[in-house]
Amino acid sequence: MSKQDGGPAFPVADYDHMVFQPSTVAETKRDLSGMSLRDYFAAKAMPLAWKAAEDGYFDSGEDSINANVAACAYQMADAMVSARSSGAMSEKMEMPNPTDEELASPEFEAIWQLIKSWDVNVPTHYEGYCSANGSHVKMILDAIASSKST
Template identity: 45%
Template sequence: MSKQDNGGRAFPGFDYYRSKPLPADAQGMTLRDYFAAKAMQSIVSAPKEMAELIDLLGAETAYAKASETAYVIADAMLRAREAS
């Protein structure tokens, strides 16, 4: 099983008092999560389409599908970033 490319940290932190990067667990979301959040924001901001999807699938399934789609978009963005 290959490791998922997460693009690294979206906003790498730096400890200016100690002049060194923050520990990895203190640096916040990955670039993949950031891209997915931006994609998700766009997906759910289409009220008519989301309402139709919720009516069709139910809210829990509709938002799960939207979340999966956001990560598909994020992964495509990471691949495009790597290719450029």
């Protein structure tokens, strides 16, 4: 793959070459790697991409919507992989606060209902995991708005 994929998302640490019996180095790497981190990030971004589609951010038509949702999820994944590899994670940023207008929007409420029970890790802003909050929703809304402008 020519695009940076972030490496394996779930590498196999205790690989037993006697059980799997790979015949080539490439086969061994494939057995050890699992899915790419890029694919994992894209899968995690899919609910947000579908929410954007439901809200009318993409062209109509089933094939067009499916392609746009997939492209949106991979754009978010690429941004995550890029931020992870660029060193952007080393500088912690302040979490953004949603405005009163954002708090009152149906989009904010829909995303909040989806993520409110999640434990979230945003390493560019803090270390470890915490319960999802309004700042996380604002970051999602900002990412969707940014993807619409590109």
